Amino acid sequence: MIVQESMGLMDKLRILSDAAKYDVACTSSGVDRRGDGKGIGNSIAAGICHSFSGDGRCISLLKVLYTNECVFDCKYCVNRSSNDILRTSFTPEEISRLTIEFYRRNYIEGLFLSSGVKRSPDETMEELIRSVELLRYRYGFQGYVHLKAIPGASPDLIQRAGYLADRMSVNLELPTAEGLKKLAPHKSRRTILRPMKQIQMHQGENQQELALYRHAPKFVPAGQSTQMIIGAAGESDYQIVSVAEALYRQFSLKRVFYSAFVAVNEDKDLPAPGQGPPLLREHRLYQADWLMRFYGFRAEELLSERKPNLNLLLDPKCDWALTHLDKFPVEINTAEYRMLLRVPGIGERSASRIARARIHHSLDFPDLKKIGVVLKRALYFITCNGRMMYPTRLEEGYILRNMLSLGEPLPPGAAEENYHQLSLFEDFSLG
Amino acid sequence: MQEDYEKAVLVCEDTMEGIFSAVYDGWHWSVKGCPVEIRTEEPRGPELFCTVHHIPSDQEKSEKVLRSVRRKLGYAVYEAVCFAAVSAHPEKGTAVFRTLRSALGYGQCRRDILEDLADPWVNLLMKLRTRVWRELDHYYGFVRFRAVGREILLSRITPENDILLLLAPHFENRFPRENWVIFDGRRKKALFHPAKGKCTLRTGISVEELPASGHYPERADEYEDLWREFCKSITIRERSNPGLQQQMLPLRFRGDMPEFAEGGSR
Numbered sequence A: 001m002i003v004q005e006s007m008g009l010m011d012k013l014r015i016l017s018d019a020a021k022y023d024v025a026c027t028s029s030g031v032d033r034r035g036d037g038k039g040i041g042n043s044i045a046a047g048i049c050h051s052f053s054g055d056g057r058c059i060s061l062l063k064v065l066y067t068n069e070c071v072f073d074c075k076y077c078v079n080r081s082s083n084d085i086l087r088t089s090f091t092p093e094e095i096s097r098l099t100i101e102f103y104r105r106n107y108i109e110g111l112f113l114s115s116g117v118k119r120s121p122d123e124t125m126e127e128l129i130r131s132v133e134l135l136r137y138r139y140g141f142q143g144y145v146h147l148k149a150i151p152g153a154s155p156d157l158i159q160r161a162g163y164l165a166d167r168m169s170v171n172l173e174l175p176t177a178e179g180l181k182k183l184a185p186h187k188s189r190r191t192i193l194r195p196m197k198q199i200q201m202h203q204g205e206n207q208q209e210l211a212l213y214r215h216a217p218k219f220v221p222a223g224q225s226t227q228m229i230i231g232a233a234g235e236s237d238y239q240i241v242s243v244a245e246a247l248y249r250q251f252s253l254k255r256v257f258y259s260a261f262v263a264v265n266e267d268k269d270l271p272a273p274g275q276g277p278p279l280l281r282e283h284r285l286y287q288a289d290w291l292m293r294f295y296g297f298r299a300e301e302l303l304s305e306r307k308p309n310l311n312l313l314l315d316p317k318c319d320w321a322l323t324h325l326d327k328f329p330v331e332i333n334t335a336e337y338r339m340l341l342r343v344p345g346i347g348e349r350s351a352s353r354i355a356r357a358r359i360h361h362s363l364d365f366p367d368l369k370k371i372g373v374v375l376k377r378a379l380y381f382i383t384c385n386g387r388m389m390y391p392t393r394l395e396e397g398y399i400l401r402n403m404l405s406l407g408e409p410l411p412p413g414a415a416e417e418n419y420h421q422l423s424l425f426e427d428f429s430l431g
Numbered sequence B: 001m002q003e004d005y006e007k008a009v010l011v012c013e014d015t016m017e018g019i020f021s022a023v024y025d026g027w028h029w030s031v032k033g034c035p036v037e038i039r040t041e042e043p044r045g046p047e048l049f050c051t052v053h054h055i056p057s058d059q060e061k062s063e064k065v066l067r068s069v070r071r072k073l074g075y076a077v078y079e080a081v082c083f084a085a086v087s088a089h090p091e092k093g094t095a096v097f098r099t100l101r102s103a104l105g106y107g108q109c110r111r112d113i114l115e116d117l118a119d120p121w122v123n124l125l126m127k128l129r130t131r132v133w134r135e136l137d138h139y140y141g142f143v144r145f146r147a148v149g150r151e152i153l154l155s156r157i158t159p160e161n162d163i164l165l166l167l168a169p170h171f172e173n174r175f176p177r178e179n180w181v182i183f184d185g186r187r188k189k190a191l192f193h194p195a196k197g198k199c200t201l202r203t204g205i206s207v208e209e210l211p212a213s214g215h216y217p218e219r220a221d222e223y224e225d226l227w228r229e230f231c232k233s234i235t236i237r238e239r240s241n242p243g244l245q246q247q248m249l250p251l252r253f254r255g256d257m258p259e260f261a262e263g264g265s266r
C-alpha cells in the first residue's frame, strides 16, 4: 500500500472527496436547530443547497472520506486493500479546520464524514469521533454532521459518536447475506445490523429522556439511513424492496438510498466495466420506496417470487394498477382514501383535495379539474357517480399502450435507458 | 391639488420603507375614491387625468402600516407584502397597495386575502412573493464569503430583487461571532455585521469603501482553491449533466461564486 505522509491538503481533498462521491447524501437535514449565538452555525430542516455539481446534484455537505486506507477488501470499492492506489488520510485537526473554513464562507451546511478502515474499525472510529469533537467543542460548530459508523466498531464508540452527530449511517451495501459474503468478505450482516440496532434502541431511550429533561443531550436527532448498491450481485428488486421494508419497519430507518453500481474495478465476481450504471432501475426502486413510505404499499404487493423485478417501462404504481384491474374503476365519491392514493395519476395532494371537496357535494369530472386533479392517467381508472369520463376499456393492453404514449418525466440517464426499453417493447409487441 | 376624478400616482423611493410610506399616504385618497398607483420611477410621458405626488420615505409611517398589517391580517400576509415590496417589478407598489386595500378597505378585515387569486392584483402580488422567496432561498445557499485579512468575511451578490435586508436574520443566526459584510453590487449598498452585534444597512457605498477592499477581489483566498477542487472531484463523470446543473443553478448567480470563476486553480 502506498501511503503518502506528506501530502498537501489540496491533494488529500481531491483524493478523499473523489472516493466519497458515490455515497448518496441527503440534502434535507431534517433537524431544525437555531444557533445560540455562542458558536457558529445552525441547522435548517429543509436543507439548503449551496451549489450544484456537474452532474446536477445538490452540494450541501462537505462529503469526504477521512481516509482511503483500508484493510478490508470489498470488491466493488476503489479503496479495497488489494487495489494499488495512492492512499492518504486527513488528521482530525485538518478535517475539522477544513469544515469550519468552508462553513464560514457559506460553501456548505455541514460535514458528511465517511471512511475506509485504517488499521482496525475501532481505531478508525476513534479518529472520526476526535474530528467531530474538535468541530463541536473547539470551534463551537452547531451545523449539521452526518457520520458513518464503521462496521465492527465497538458499541461504546458508536454511542459516543451518536451524541456528536445529527445523523448516522451504516451502509448495508448488498441486500443479501450471500452477496455480502461474496463481494464484501470482511463485512457481515452482523457487523452491519448490530450498530444499526444499537442506534435505534438508544434513540428510543433518548426520546424518553428528552421528554423528561428538555435539555438532555440529543442522540442522532436526524435518525439513521443506509445505502444499498444496485446491480452488483445479481439480486432481484423483490429482494431489495423487501429488505428496505424490513429496514423501515424493524430498524426505524429514516431513509434507504439506492446507488446504481458504477464499475470501478475489474473483477470476475462483478459486472464488467463499460456497462453504464443501471440508472433506470435505480429510479424505479426510488419510486417503489416512495410508494412504501407514503402510499401504504407493502413490498409483497409490488413484487413477488413470481414477479421479481420492477417493470422498467412503467412506474410501479401504474404497473400495480394494470396487474390489479379487478380493483378498478374506483368511484371518486365513495372510495376510501387509501384507494384514491392507488389510482395512477392521483398523488397525495389530489387525493386529499378530493377527500375534502366531496364532503360538501358529489364530484363530477369538471369538478375534479377545477380542484386541480390531472386526469390524463387517472381517467382510465375512475368513475364519478358511476360514469367514466370517456367510454374506455378496462383492459391491460389497451391501457398500457395509452400510458406509454403519455410519456413520463425521467431523470437523465434513466431517460435514455427507457427509450431503449421502449423500442425493444415495440419490436416485441409488433412481432 | 388632487381632484376626486383623477388618478393619484405616488412616486416613492425604491425601498420597503418608501413603498409603505406611500401606502400610508395613498390610503386617504383611496378612501375618497381616487384610484391610486404607487411607482418607484417618475412617469415617462405626460398622462391625462392624473396627479403625481412625490412621497418622502418616513420610517414612522412605514412601521405603522406594517404593524397593523401584521396585527390585523396575520404573518402570511405581512410576509407576502414585504417580499413583494422588494421585487424588481414596476407595478409591485400598486399590487401591494391594491391588495391591502381589498383586505382592509371598506371596514373589512380579510385575513384570507391571499387566496383571492381571481383578483389580478392579489395574483400579481403572489407571483412576486414567490419570485422573491425563490431568490432569497437561492441566496441562503449561494452567498459566498471571502476571507479578507484575518477577521472579515466579505460577500458580493447581484440579486434581481432587493433582498439584501431579508438575508440578515438568516446570516445573523448562522454567523453570530463573525464580522461579515454582504455587498449588493447592483444597488451599491451593504449589510454590515460586527461580531456579536446587530446588522446595519448602509446605502450608497462603492467597492472601494468596503473594509479591506484592497484585497477584493484580487487577492485569492486559499480556501477558494480547495472549494473549486472539491466541487470538481465530487462530480460523477458517468452522470455528467450540465443542463440540469444550469437549471438548478442559473448562470446569473455564478459571477459571484468562486467555483465558477475562470482562472481558478487551473
Ligand code: SF4
Residues within 6 Å of the ligand: A070, A071, A072, A073, A074, A077, A078, A079, A080, A081, A115, A116, A117
Ligand atoms: S470497507 Fe469496503 S467499502 Fe469501505 S472503504 Fe474499505 S473496501 Fe471500500
